[in-house]
Amino acid sequence: AQSVTQLDSQVPVFEEAPVELRCNYSSSVSVYLFWYVQYPNQGLQLLLKYLSGSTLVKGINGFEAEFNKSQTSFHLRKPSVHISDTAEYFCAVSEAGNTPLVFGKGTRLSVIA
């Protein structure tokens, strides 16, 4: 069965600095990978997804992620963060076939002015 590890539970970063949120997964078959963002007291919103094709995926709000099959990673990056990026970020994986989305435990990004 698939699983997801988000390596950092909290990431503080200064405004306009770059950030990387790390995600590793385990699966023995083809996977689909997702990053979701959750703002305080809200539901989850899709940031970006990798289904197939180019390993560099661009999402909303200037975020991008790179799928690395050999490293089984799907790290999320942004070159310059804003205060409004403060939120919790979840990496999720779904194996090809009838499998539900499995989520990591989340990374809380705090952007400091």
Added chain:
Amino acid sequence: NAGVTQTPKFRVLKTGQSMTLLCAQDMNHEYMYWYRQDPGMGLRLIHYSVGEGTTAKGEVPDGYNVSRLKKQNFLLGLESAAPSQTSVYFCASRRTALNTEAFFGQGTRLTVV
């Protein structure tokens, strides 16, 4: 353009009481999911459904039951609430399991005292 709607948004229960959480989606999605979110635990799958009339257990099914009598609705029941079921519950739907993202409701904050 409602998407996924959860009812109620907040609820306080006494230990031993029962209740039903309703999830409704208007996107004609086949797959629906119930997750619970607890601090530091990410989202954990409770039950899911791959179509009308079907249900399956997720990672943490004990103490919960579900029904999917209509394609657009997915009900989560607590027969005898326990303080350990204090959590934020999220419903999600997905067109199919193949290369599509899940859409989330806004959550139900449940407190069991």
